[in-house]
Amino acid sequence: MATAYSYAASRSSARTTPQDKNRTSGWRLAGFASLFVPITAAQMPLAVHLPAIYAQQFGLSLAVIGAIFLGERLWGAVADPLIGALSDRTHGRFGRRRPWIVAGAALFGVSGAALFFPASSLVSPLYLTASLFLFYLGWSMVQIPYLAWSGELDSGYHGRTRIATFQTVAGSASLLVVLILPTIIDQINPEDGALKLAAMGSVVLVSLIVSLAVTLRSQAEAPAAPSTSARLSFRQTLGALFGHPLLRRVLLSDFAVTTGQSIRSALIVLFVTHYMGLPHWASGLFLFQFVFGIAAAPIWAQIGYRIGKHRAAVAGELAQAAINVGLLLVVPGQIGLLLALTLAQGLTQGSGNLMLRSMVADIADEHRLRTGEDRTALFFSAFSLSTKAGMAAAVGIALPLVGWLGFDPRVASNTTEALHGLLAVFALGPAVAHLLSAWLIHGFPLDEAAHTEIRRALDERDHAAQPAE
Structure with missing residues (x-):
């Protein structure tokens, strides 16, 4: 049976657009x-x-x-x-x-x-x-x-x-x-x-x-699509989740995204309080980032409409990596550059998460066409696991690492080496994670043209499976 990988040559397929006349209204x-x-x-x-x-x-x-x-x-x-x-x-x-x-x-x-x-x-x-x-x-x-x-x-x-x-x-x-x-x-x-x-x-x-x-x-x-959806053992369930090459790439990319974001969240208060010496800015900067994060999703949606989901995800991850590397230039006590980088972080916030979550349903379509099984919710459950694992890994890596480098939040004055260790983990930890995420999703084969062909084949098969009136 045809798979997503066989559609790579279908680049001339009719382009779908977000302005489809049958789309759900904005209010609904x-x-x-x-x-x-x-x-x-x-x-x-x-x-x-x-x-x-x-x-x-x-x-x-x-x-x-x-x-x-x-x-x-x-x-x-x-x-x-x-x-x-x-x-x-x-x-x-x-x-x-x-x-x-x-x-x-x-x-x-x-x-x-x-x-x-x-x-x-x-x-x-x-x-x-x-x-x-x-x-x-x-x-x-x-x-x-x-x-x-x-x-x-x-x-x-x-x-x-x-x-x-x-x-x-x-x-x-x-x-x-x-x-x-x-x-x-x-x-x-x-x-x-x-x-x-x-x-x-x-x-x-x-x-x-x-x-x-x-x-x-x-x-x-919507009515459930025709599917065998055979009962799986726990071992078979894990095989369906982590044995699918496209889903595995998306999950690993999401794990890297979440790890990078969570390292930043876990350390931002410590960084602003101890390295920057500006404890009164600690909560405010986190809030400042999220204010601009509200505007980020529509911006990245428009980018995704124009260049495709996986390319938008790569662009967002590369931008976040560059922003985090820029933190190495921040000077203690001077808030200007940190504010600018925090604003930029807010505007790139969630770019990878948004695109990757949207891609999971596309992979479920490919899987159903190839196997006849609808595993949409199962695939999204794996996405939940990658997010939780990323959050846990960030805390498990970042906090022990800054401690090993000599930083101690309980003391009023850490050594210069310890503070530079905190800066390095806060800046480079997320940067490396976002670069890894971009690398994992780069060249993703299930693009718009491939998905259009998959949906056409699914619609034809589902129509043929319907009982004659």
């Missing part, structure tokens, strides 16, 4: 994308604030908290592919994706209330473990089928970029809000960790209730 697509608000809003509190608050406010040790978060990552490595595979095999009057999203949202909301609004008398390692594991399970039950539904909403090469752009804007806006709230509370009562946790949790839970209703009403699920 904005409603559909709104579910990305609670999904993304939960990332920052869990990655940055929650561990410190549970340690300082509720007395859990950092070692225990770290072990609980590590255990969740291992749990997610099993649960996420299972959710994807089960969603692909779900059939019923309510569709394949909606039942999972609704059930996951209920679990996400209840466990989120326990996680963000804990009673001091109840908090213990077991309490955090149970609420965190259930919260992430609900999160995956929402996110993975929802991303698969996103890929099925529009079968066009550029249409998928458009959907991912709306979602990225919604996610960036939600991150901006959850960054602003702790900053405001720091000016009022910086010692009240429970208030910060409750404020951020309120954003997550209120937006979940509103966006769930809006998203489910905004779009109808």
Whole structure:
């Protein structure tokens, strides 16, 4: 059977455009994308604030908290592919994706209330473990089928970029809000960790209730495409995920992107406070970057429309690598160049994530044409794993490395060598990761012409498979 690789000669195929007359209206697509608000809003509190608050406010040790978060990552490595595979095999009057999203949202909301609004008398390692594991399970039950539904909403090469752009804007806006709230509370009562946790949790839970209703009403699920979707063992599931050469390239590229971004996030406060000597700028710079990050997605979508997804991803990654190398020129105490580079970082933020997420549905189309199996949600579950792995790797690499180089955040004055070690990791760690991501996705064969041919072949086969009236 024909595969994506056989379409390389089809460069003269009719060009698809993001201005397709049948595309979903902007308002309806904005409603559909709104579910990305609670999904993304939960990332920052869990990655940055929650561990410190549970340690300082509720007395859990950092070692225990770290072990609980590590255990969740291992749990997610099993649960996420299972959710994807089960969603692909779900059939019923309510569709394949909606039942999972609704059930996951209920679990996400209840466990989120326990996680963000804990009673001091109840908090213990077991309490955090149970609420965190259930919260992430609900999160995956929402996110993975929802991303698969996103890929099925529009079968066009550029249409998928458009959907991912709306979602990225919604996610960036939600991150901006959850960054602003702790900053405001720091000016009022910086010692009240429970208030910060409750404020951020309120954003997550209120937006979940509103966006769930809006998203489910905004779009109808397309009928499931003809597919064998045979039941796979766990070993076969991993083989389907990591044995596909195109998906493997995208996952490795996403892992590199996320690792680079997470190294920057993990070290930015330490860098601004200790190397720059400007602790009052630490939260503000992070916020400054995300303000411009909201504008980044539409800019990169237009670039993707013109030069293709993988070329836009490469361009964005090369730009981010150059920006991070530029940090080596920053002088302590002088904010001007750092502000300029932070602005540029915001405008390139998410370029790779946006394009790579849009490419996963294209790969699922290629896989279905070649094998007859629809594994869309399963493929998106792997994308979730690469993102989580990148975030974990960044913390596991960056923090021990700067410590090995002599930097100690607990002392008021580090040596010059230690501060230069912090600078090197903060600048060159992300730069190397973004260069690796660009190299992995360079020359990706599944471009617009190839995908157009794949969709034509799928549409013809699906039409032929329909029973005669």
